[in-house]
Amino acid sequence: MIVWQFLLKMSSDRKNILFLVSRMGIGGIQTFVINLANYLEENHSNLKVAIYCHFPEHSTTRYNLTINKNITIHTLVKSPLIIKILNHLTTSLKKTIPGFNLKELLSRRYFMNLLIKNKIDLIHSNIYITDRLAVQARKCLGIPFITTCHGSYDEKVVSAEKLDLMRSMVEHCSCYVYMADKNLDNFRRNGLVDLKHRFIPYGFGSTHKRKSSQKIIAPVKFCMIARGAEDKGWKELHKAVAMLLQNNLSFELHVAADGELVSKLFDKRQKEGIFYYGSVTDPNPIISKCDIGMLPTHHISETMPFTIIEYLYHGNPVITTDLGSIKYMISNGKQLGGILVACDIDGRVSVPSLMAGMEGYIKDKEKIEVHSDIAYKAFEKFDIKKCSNSYLSLYNEMNLPK
Numbered sequence: 001m002i003v004w005q006f007l008l009k010m011s012s013d014r015k016n017i018l019f020l021v022s023r024m025g026i027g028g029i030q031t032f033v034i035n036l037a038n039y040l041e042e043n044h045s046n047l048k049v050a051i052y053c054h055f056p057e058h059s060t061t062r063y064n065l066t067i068n069k070n071i072t073i074h075t076l077v078k079s080p081l082i083i084k085i086l087n088h089l090t091t092s093l094k095k096t097i098p099g100f101n102l103k104e105l106l107s108r109r110y111f112m113n114l115l116i117k118n119k120i121d122l123i124h125s126n127i128y129i130t131d132r133l134a135v136q137a138r139k140c141l142g143i144p145f146i147t148t149c150h151g152s153y154d155e156k157v158v159s160a161e162k163l164d165l166m167r168s169m170v171e172h173c174s175c176y177v178y179m180a181d182k183n184l185d186n187f188r189r190n191g192l193v194d195l196k197h198r199f200i201p202y203g204f205g206s207t208h209k210r211k212s213s214q215k216i217i218a219p220v221k222f223c224m225i226a227r228g229a230e231d232k233g234w235k236e237l238h239k240a241v242a243m244l245l246q247n248n249l250s251f252e253l254h255v256a257a258d259g260e261l262v263s264k265l266f267d268k269r270q271k272e273g274i275f276y277y278g279s280v281t282d283p284n285p286i287i288s289k290c291d292i293g294m295l296p297t298h299h300i301s302e303t304m305p306f307t308i309i310e311y312l313y314h315g316n317p318v319i320t321t322d323l324g325s326i327k328y329m330i331s332n333g334k335q336l337g338g339i340l341v342a343c344d345i346d347g348r349v350s351v352p353s354l355m356a357g358m359e360g361y362i363k364d365k366e367k368i369e370v371h372s373d374i375a376y377k378a379f380e381k382f383d384i385k386k387c388s389n390s391y392l393s394l395y396n397e398m399n400l401p402k
Helices: 002-013 028-043 078-094 103-119 128-141 160-172 183-191 234-246 258-266 284-288 305-313 353-364 364-381 384-396
Strands: 015-021 048-053 072-074 122-125 145-149 175-178 198-199 221-227 251-256 272-278 292-297 318-321 338-341
Touching: 015 028, 015 128, 028 048, 028 305, 078 103, 122 128, 122 364, 128 145, 128 160, 160 183, 175 183, 221 284, 221 305, 221 353, 221 384, 234 258, 234 353, 234 384, 251 258, 258 272, 284 305, 292 305, 305 318, 305 364, 318 353, 338 353, 338 364, 364 384
Parallel strands: 015 048, 015 122, 048 072, 122 145, 145 175, 175 198, 221 251, 221 292, 251 272, 292 318, 318 338
Antiparallel strands: none
16 A cells, blocks of 8 residues: 555656657757657656657657657657648648648647646757747646757847747746857847846767777778758868868768768768768767767857767767857867868858868877867766756756646
């Protein structure tokens, strides 16, 4: 009897946290959410964690890290056939009734019912699309929410619709967690200075063993793991690699990404020392066998790229750009665990600067070893325990319903 009473009390004391994402699949948001959700579910018995994916057609977790079996992925519908029919109906109705979005209406109703049915105590949103849902839930059901900003509000020109959402965020969001100072710029420029905000770095946990030291064996091995979007710097990397090969320098490049662009640039080039893996669920085996991580990004909303954290975890120096909080990421004190390459006047990565950074490492292996030690230490600020404790502290400040 006493045991049952204890179990009932423990169950009633558990807080239900729902993470919101627009889609699953490859991306820093998804990696952050899965890492934090897994850690909370596995290490804090007083929390029950679930994930809501807003776009059902992007709810597959095939290319994601392993998700704890106790964490449910909720979405409107998972049947590919029903999704196809729903998309067709939505498109047809838009032609008849301009502005009417059937799938969006059903998704919002599903979401609100999900909150009630699962007695959600706290919403943790992660992108402006789901911030809208969180604001609605706060207004209608009184459920508190926080949002982690991954660059959603960094546009140079803010639309009237998004500005309205930002005003609602100031009023209803319990805390806006940011990754780079620029995440606050548009709020400040529009006089929204009352936004409650806090800086919390990402957290990363892995079962992969970290390299204890970086002993370089020729040829030097570079790797780039990122989304297959052009603004991650794939074309600039391709040009830099071509110049290095023309100069008869010996090195390897290991590439993992989704999409046709990267496949066209790097697939079937093993004879040149270029290895293309396509989309991968876990990039750590690739990163761990390489010496240098690459991310020559010029993505306008770049804040704290998760792939850089994975590079640092393995002690790999990083060749990247000074966007968002990247300099902070690869720093240990005043030392940099990598190279920040310049950007041209149009904002794109300077190919000569990128090539020079790679060439410098190819010709100076001792430099790699020095930077590797700095990179290894730079990772410590991204330990998943530190990140988890910061968010737990934030959750506890919100006076969740008992």
